Structure formats: C-alpha cells, structure tokens
Amino acid sequence: MTDHTMKKIAASIPHSVWPAEDLKRLETEAADSLGITLYELMQRAGEAAFNIARLHFPDARRWLVLCGHGNNGGDGYVVARLATAAGISVTLVALESDKPLPEEAEQARAAWLNAGGEIHAADLLWPEEIDLIIDGLFGTGLTRAPRDAAAELIERANGHPAPVVALDIPSGLNAQTGVAAGAVINACHTVTFIALKPGLLTGKAREWVGTLHHHGLGLDDFLAGQQTLISRYDASQLAHWFTPRRPTSHKGDFGRLVIIGGDHGTVGAVRMTGEAALRTGAGLVRVLTRRENIAPIITARPELMVNELTAESLDECLEWADVVVIGPGLGQQEWGKKALQKVENFRKPMLWDADALNLLAINPDKRHNRILTPHPGEAARLLNCSVAEIESDRLLSARRLVQRYAGVVVLKGAGTIIACEEGETGIIDAGNAGMASGGMGDVLSGIIGSLLGQKMSLYDAACAGCVAHGTAADRFAAQQGQRGMLATDLFSTLLRVVNPDVIEIEDD
Known part of the structure; x- marks a missing residue:
C-alpha cells in the first residue's frame, strides 16, 4: 500500500469537527462538567501523546522536546517527564517569554523540574544523536506566522532527519484554515486532543500533519451532547x-x-x-x-x-x-x-x-x-x-x-x-x-x-x-x-x- 493509504487506515478519528474558536470553551466546559481540572486534562493529553510516540517509535531512546510558552508547551513538559520516567534520554528546549505561563502549563513545568528535568534555551546546540522530536511549540490558538526563535526551531526540526510527533497540531498551522502563514512543523504523526479541528483536514494540512491520531481525553461523551455543523466524511460511511x-x-x-x-x-x-x-x-x-x-x-x-x-x-x-x-x-x-x-x-x-x-x-x-x-x-x-x-x-x-x-x-x-x-x-x-x-x-x-x-x-x-x-x-x-x-x-x-x-x- 502507498503511504497515503496507510495513513487512512492507521488513524481512527471522529466524524465531528469543531471550529477552532470553540475549542477553548469546549475544553473548559467539559472539564467543569466532569469535575476535573485543566491540569488533569493536560496530563491526559501528554500521556496520550507519549503512548502514541512510544507505539510508533519503540526504538527511539533519545528525544528532543520543544516547548512553547502556552498550554501546548505544557503538554510537552508532561511528555518529557513521562519519557524520562520510562528511561528515555530527554533534551527539553523551551521558548522564553516575558509573560507568565498559563497556570496548568506552569504546573507541568514545575513537575518536570521536580522530576530532575532541565530546561534549555532555544539557542542550545542540539545533541548529535536525536531519534525523535516532540513538537509542543504552538497549539490551536496561533493565527500568525511564528517569529524569531520559534521559526528557527521549526526550521531546525524540519531539517533534522529525526521524525517529528506534533502535539494537537503542527506548530505554525492555522487550526481553522489549514494555512501556514510562515514556518510550520512537518510532522510525521500528529496527536490531536479532544476535538478535530478543520485545519487538520483541509488547506495545506496534508503537507504537514502526517498520520493523524485523535484522543478524546475522556471527554467524548460530553462532546457527543454538543452540536457542531462541521462533519468529516470518509470511506467508512x-x-x-x-x-x-x-x-x-x-x-x-x-x-x-x-x-x-x-x-x-x-x-x-x-x-x-x-x-x-x-x-x-x-x-x-x-x-x-x-x-x-x-x-x-x-x-x-x-x-x-x-x-x-x-x-x-x-x-x-x-x-x-x-x-x-x-x-x-x-x-x-x-x-x-x-x-x-x-x-x-x-x-x-x-x-x-x-x-x-x-x-x-x-x-x-x-x-x-x-x-x-x-x-x-x-x-x-x-x-x-x-x-x-x-x-x-x-x-x-x-x-x-x-x-x-x-x-x-x-x-x-x-x-x-x-x-x-x-x-x-x-x-x-x-x-x-x-x-x-x-x-x-x-x-x-x-x-x-x-x-x-x-x-x-x-x-x-x-x-x-x-x-x-x-x-x-x-x-x-x-x-x-x-x-x-x-x-x-x-x-x-x-x-x-x-x-x-x-x-x-x-x-x-
């Protein structure tokens, strides 16, 4: 089979698609309805991505994790902590910012540091041997082109021979339109959380998403009770x-x-x-x-x-x-x-x-x-x-x-x-x-x-x-x-x- 056909078969994903502008509200409402914190959702997201990365790259022993200054970066901190606990050598590079991290991302960062992890600046000279790159730079809220250090990290990741697993969406890809305004991660696999976003399915999505995976983080029943006017149609129907x-x-x-x-x-x-x-x-x-x-x-x-x-x-x-x-x-x-x-x-x-x-x-x-x-x-x-x-x-x-x-x-x-x-x-x-x-x-x-x-x-x-x-x-x-x-x-x-x-x- 061709790579394209394998991607179709590999990914079992929902048929409901949600506008990018609704995602933050859905996440908050779902967590409230279930009585769980946003940090717990972040831990679930990191664990889901970690498990998929291990499943598809079981022999990867040296990981590079790229973390941004938002909740997508928080997911990256969780992945890094779980990988280290599993005996994987992890190098974590984080973007700097004058603004404080969101509360749940700060908790994930603190948990990584408490576990003995180190945080390196974006200008770090990368290790000579990297088997897998985890992209946690930007999430679904990005609507502009990545700039400066972020754009440079994306280009370095794309130029590296190691495969990339993107968290929620490849950094630089617009979650609503599927358009890349500037640098964008070329992912081998993308693990998206809670709901499908239109930008993963149309526009330039196929250039950058790779094999698409979905994890509902335990919120599937909540989403089933919500209404969306966008649907994904495929051969299964x-x-x-x-x-x-x-x-x-x-x-x-x-x-x-x-x-x-x-x-x-x-x-x-x-x-x-x-x-x-x-x-x-x-x-x-x-x-x-x-x-x-x-x-x-x-x-x-x-x-x-x-x-x-x-x-x-x-x-x-x-x-x-x-x-x-x-x-x-x-x-x-x-x-x-x-x-x-x-x-x-x-x-x-x-x-x-x-x-x-x-x-x-x-x-x-x-x-x-x-x-x-x-x-x-x-x-x-x-x-x-x-x-x-x-x-x-x-x-x-x-x-x-x-x-x-x-x-x-x-x-x-x-x-x-x-x-x-x-x-x-x-x-x-x-x-x-x-x-x-x-x-x-x-x-x-x-x-x-x-x-x-x-x-x-x-x-x-x-x-x-x-x-x-x-x-x-x-x-x-x-x-x-x-x-x-x-x-x-x-x-x-x-x-x-x-x-x-x-x-x-x-x-x-």
Missing part, C-alpha cells in the same frame, strides 16, 4: 449511502440524467461524465453534445444515449430528465451560452461545473436546486477575488459561495469542502495527489449527478459523491500508485466503491 438495491428494482428507479456539454475538441469531458454516472448506478443517461461527438461517444460507451444539442432536443430532454448536469466541455461561446440559458429554469436537481461556472460568474444568480462544483480558480471567478483569497480560508470561501449563489457548493481541492444553505459543512477525507490530472472533475460531476437521480438530497449527493470519487482514487493508488493516474482509471475501482456490501474475494 460508504455503506450508509450505498445500500443494497431491492430485488425488483428497474432502471426507472435510478434516475434519468441528461449531461450537456462537449463543444468542439472536448468530447472526452462529457464522455467521462456519462460513464461515471453509469458506473455509479444511474438508470438512464443521455448526452447532448456536438453532432461530430455522437459516434465517438457511442463507440466508446454504447450504454449512453447521445443526441445533437439543438433547441428542440434540449427542450425534449429537459422534459424527460430527473437531473441535469451541465458544464463539462461546454465552452463559453454562443452554443454553450444558449444551452445554459434554458437550463437555468430547470426546476429539478441540477449540477453546474466547468464552463457553466465561468458563465455563471459573468451573470450571477441564486438557485436552490443546484450544486456548484468549482475548483479554486473557478471559485475565485465566482467571488471576484484571487485564488489566494479562496485558499486562505476554504471553509469561509465555501460559505460565501453559498450565500451568493444558494444551493450546495463543492469547493474542490485537498480536503474538499461542501457547504449548503442550511449551514452544514462537510470536509472530505478521501482522495490523493494522483487526482491532480485532467478529467477528474468531469468524473466527479457524473458521480454526483447519478446520485441526485437516485433520490439523494443535494447535500448528501455531494458528500457521498466526493467520498466515492476520492475513495476510488485511493484504491487505485494503493494498487498502482499515484503518478500517472488518469480520470478514467477510477472506473476500475469506482464500481467496487459504490457496492460496499459486496464481499471481496482475495486471489490465491
């Missing part, structure tokens, strides 16, 4: 969405889907969208495209019904269809514009992608029956801002798109964000870098369109479709690797992904 079909099912039960696009030179886009819809279980799929595209599509995939896109055929198909997908290969010329103008008033579920989004950016409107699936560049055009602004806060960007255009928005990228008018937000924890190739979005549009035709809500179809898409890519990467993965390669694994009830038989 496929069986919830893709249930077995009734034995008496017929093709009319699974939707009539029309796909519109494929201007001159872009026949591949609608062909891939059409096959993706079929492979995801659509009952009937029609493609409206240029006349010259008809024969190539039917030859490649005869199960698709293909017609020339004309005013008459479009009217007939809109009357026939349960769902419309428009945009793959549509172009921005008069041919595509006229089709979009008619589709605008379609009252049933629809999905707009690619050039449909670029045309929408020119003439914005709100539609409550529509899914938009922009990548960051298209999202920037839709919001009339830069791609950098979109990526600076992907959750906020998705919500802004919903506010402007209504319906459901799928903001694609690493840690795809799905947002709807009701306020729910999903983060997709599936997929890999092999998907950075042409045609992947066309396949996703077909998958989601197919699920709309199978009576899923807009939001559920978007979430289930993105997870199925990413999981199909993860399965292919596990078998063949990421580099050179094509969009059509996903068809070989997608069929298995959308049939989770099928028992796999291993070859001898």
Whole structure:
C-alpha cells in the first residue's frame, strides 16, 4: 500500500469537527462538567501523546522536546517527564517569554523540574544523536506566522532527519484554515486532543500533519451532547449511502440524467461524465453534445444515449430528465451560452461545473436546486477575488459561495469542502495527489449527478459523491500508485466503491 493509504487506515478519528474558536470553551466546559481540572486534562493529553510516540517509535531512546510558552508547551513538559520516567534520554528546549505561563502549563513545568528535568534555551546546540522530536511549540490558538526563535526551531526540526510527533497540531498551522502563514512543523504523526479541528483536514494540512491520531481525553461523551455543523466524511460511511438495491428494482428507479456539454475538441469531458454516472448506478443517461461527438461517444460507451444539442432536443430532454448536469466541455461561446440559458429554469436537481461556472460568474444568480462544483480558480471567478483569497480560508470561501449563489457548493481541492444553505459543512477525507490530472472533475460531476437521480438530497449527493470519487482514487493508488493516474482509471475501482456490501474475494 502507498503511504497515503496507510495513513487512512492507521488513524481512527471522529466524524465531528469543531471550529477552532470553540475549542477553548469546549475544553473548559467539559472539564467543569466532569469535575476535573485543566491540569488533569493536560496530563491526559501528554500521556496520550507519549503512548502514541512510544507505539510508533519503540526504538527511539533519545528525544528532543520543544516547548512553547502556552498550554501546548505544557503538554510537552508532561511528555518529557513521562519519557524520562520510562528511561528515555530527554533534551527539553523551551521558548522564553516575558509573560507568565498559563497556570496548568506552569504546573507541568514545575513537575518536570521536580522530576530532575532541565530546561534549555532555544539557542542550545542540539545533541548529535536525536531519534525523535516532540513538537509542543504552538497549539490551536496561533493565527500568525511564528517569529524569531520559534521559526528557527521549526526550521531546525524540519531539517533534522529525526521524525517529528506534533502535539494537537503542527506548530505554525492555522487550526481553522489549514494555512501556514510562515514556518510550520512537518510532522510525521500528529496527536490531536479532544476535538478535530478543520485545519487538520483541509488547506495545506496534508503537507504537514502526517498520520493523524485523535484522543478524546475522556471527554467524548460530553462532546457527543454538543452540536457542531462541521462533519468529516470518509470511506467508512460508504455503506450508509450505498445500500443494497431491492430485488425488483428497474432502471426507472435510478434516475434519468441528461449531461450537456462537449463543444468542439472536448468530447472526452462529457464522455467521462456519462460513464461515471453509469458506473455509479444511474438508470438512464443521455448526452447532448456536438453532432461530430455522437459516434465517438457511442463507440466508446454504447450504454449512453447521445443526441445533437439543438433547441428542440434540449427542450425534449429537459422534459424527460430527473437531473441535469451541465458544464463539462461546454465552452463559453454562443452554443454553450444558449444551452445554459434554458437550463437555468430547470426546476429539478441540477449540477453546474466547468464552463457553466465561468458563465455563471459573468451573470450571477441564486438557485436552490443546484450544486456548484468549482475548483479554486473557478471559485475565485465566482467571488471576484484571487485564488489566494479562496485558499486562505476554504471553509469561509465555501460559505460565501453559498450565500451568493444558494444551493450546495463543492469547493474542490485537498480536503474538499461542501457547504449548503442550511449551514452544514462537510470536509472530505478521501482522495490523493494522483487526482491532480485532467478529467477528474468531469468524473466527479457524473458521480454526483447519478446520485441526485437516485433520490439523494443535494447535500448528501455531494458528500457521498466526493467520498466515492476520492475513495476510488485511493484504491487505485494503493494498487498502482499515484503518478500517472488518469480520470478514467477510477472506473476500475469506482464500481467496487459504490457496492460496499459486496464481499471481496482475495486471489490465491
């Protein structure tokens, strides 16, 4: 298996995600409800991180612990004390500050000193031999770039061959956005406490988090009674969405889907969208495209019904269809514009992608029956801002798109964000870098369109479709690797992904 796939399997983490601004309140309220102190929670956090570090690096006998001037540093002091008690040689480096430590962090520091530990300044010459680095410099409260000695320690840790275990979040990573404003720890493992944070799952998170572990510190029951509107979706939920079909099912039960696009030179886009819809279980799929595209599509995939896109055929198909997908290969010329103008008033579920989004950016409107699936560049055009602004806060960007255009928005990228008018937000924890190739979005549009035709809500179809898409890519990467993965390669694994009830038989 690839490293990416191993990370997916190694980490058993919750599906609830909490805004970074809520974390301090949750921690305090949970401790109060259970009658425990924040220092006891800190001890639990340090013990959880220590146990995970020992589990994954059992032969590491020389640890370097980096402590900041906050509660994340307090976690580091606890880890250092436990490691020393276990016979591990520990060197602890702490950042200096004019401000006093938080009360619980000061208790952890005092316990480390009482146990005979030493605290070294940030300019210490590191020992020649270090087997493991523990990152306790900054926690979830950091919203700016680390400066001066902190930034230097982060760079030194990243340049050292020893693996790094980050406490709660890699230092320098924004817990809400997943953005690194400056230096950021490149962790091999991250042990996050109490609740999942969005910044661990989207933005640049995959660059820095490594294998993600979660420990609730005994507060799981308390959190279960709280409400959050952000959820993590992954392959473990496929069986919830893709249930077995009734034995008496017929093709009319699974939707009539029309796909519109494929201007001159872009026949591949609608062909891939059409096959993706079929492979995801659509009952009937029609493609409206240029006349010259008809024969190539039917030859490649005869199960698709293909017609020339004309005013008459479009009217007939809109009357026939349960769902419309428009945009793959549509172009921005008069041919595509006229089709979009008619589709605008379609009252049933629809999905707009690619050039449909670029045309929408020119003439914005709100539609409550529509899914938009922009990548960051298209999202920037839709919001009339830069791609950098979109990526600076992907959750906020998705919500802004919903506010402007209504319906459901799928903001694609690493840690795809799905947002709807009701306020729910999903983060997709599936997929890999092999998907950075042409045609992947066309396949996703077909998958989601197919699920709309199978009576899923807009939001559920978007979430289930993105997870199925990413999981199909993860399965292919596990078998063949990421580099050179094509969009059509996903068809070989997608069929298995959308049939989770099928028992796999291993070859001898």
